Amino acid sequence: MALEMNASERPRERLVTRGPEALKTEELLAILFGTGREGCNVIEMSRELLNKYGSLKNLSRAHALELAGRSYPRDSVKGIGLAKAVTLLAALELGRRATSEEGRHDDLKSRLDFWTMQLSADEREFIIAIYLDRKDVPIADERLSFGGVDGAVLDAPYLMRRAVRLNCAALALVHNHPDGDLTPSDDDLFLSRSVAQMLHVLQIGYYGHYIAGGGRIRRICGDGSTGKDLVLNAAAVKP
Numbered sequence: 001m002a003l004e005m006n007a008s009e010r011p012r013e014r015l016v017t018r019g020p021e022a023l024k025t026e027e028l029l030a031i032l033f034g035t036g037r038e039g040c041n042v043i044e045m046s047r048e049l050l051n052k053y054g055s056l057k058n059l060s061r062a063h064a065l066e067l068a069g070r071s072y073p074r075d076s077v078k079g080i081g082l083a084k085a086v087t088l089l090a091a092l093e094l095g096r097r098a099t100s101e102e103g104r105h106d107d108l109k110s111r112l113d114f115w116t117m118q119l120s121a122d123e124r125e126f127i128i129a130i131y132l133d134r135k136d137v138p139i140a141d142e143r144l145s146f147g148g149v150d151g152a153v154l155d156a157p158y159l160m161r162r163a164v165r166l167n168c169a170a171l172a173l174v175h176n177h178p179d180g181d182l183t184p185s186d187d188d189l190f191l192s193r194s195v196a197q198m199l200h201v202l203q204i205g206y207y208g209h210y211i212a213g214g215g216r217i218r219r220i221c222g223d224g225s226t227g228k229d230l231v232l233n234a235a236a237v238k239p
């Protein structure tokens with residue numbers, strides 16, 4: 001039987017009376033989980049999970065089956081089943097999307113800065129498209145693909161259809177190198193040139209192809225006629 005807490009100590013009651021910002025991370029996790037396990041209340045179980053992974057960033061990288069002990073049962077935190085794991089990952093993804101929306105109506109530079117930080121935490125390779133209107137205001141960001149050992153693969157026809165459907169005037173591509181090396185591969189350069197050619201036919205501007213990794217970003221290629229260089233925050237640029 002899971003240990004019970006006094007009503008005044010329960011995270012839900014404290015959130016109502018003091019607000020979510022007053023709660024510790026393990027208390028917020030406890031609200032998501034709802035219950036603990038035999039001999040361990042939900043806050044203690046949440047603290048155990050945090051200590052195991054070290055940070056919310058590391059938790060967000062975990063797979064639901066890993067958190068639920070389906071992959072490596074001996075290394076899992078007892079009491080975290082699949083339902084709790086899915087709830088946790090959904091909440092972390094909502095937080096990521098909320099952060100993304102904060103700067104939605106700004107400029108391309110801010111979006112590149114944002115994705116530089118977001119993608120630096122990913123161990124898989126992602127390709128992001130940033131679509132812009134005629135005033136260079138971002139109208140949508142979209143994760144187009146993610147990859148495994150051999151990297152991410154872009155569905156170029158889908159990208160063109162999305163650009164037309166959104167009636168965007170220009171777009172930029174961002175993808176990450178999880179190892180932090182911003183040197184473009186031959187495939188990276190080929191991808192950028194191919195996208196530039198297709199966008200040129202559609203008369204859609206191409207603001208470049210960027211590689212992010214290790215908290216830095218580099219512009220590797222653009223359309224010679226419509227592309228333009230952007231200066232990012234100094235801390236996020238590799239000359």
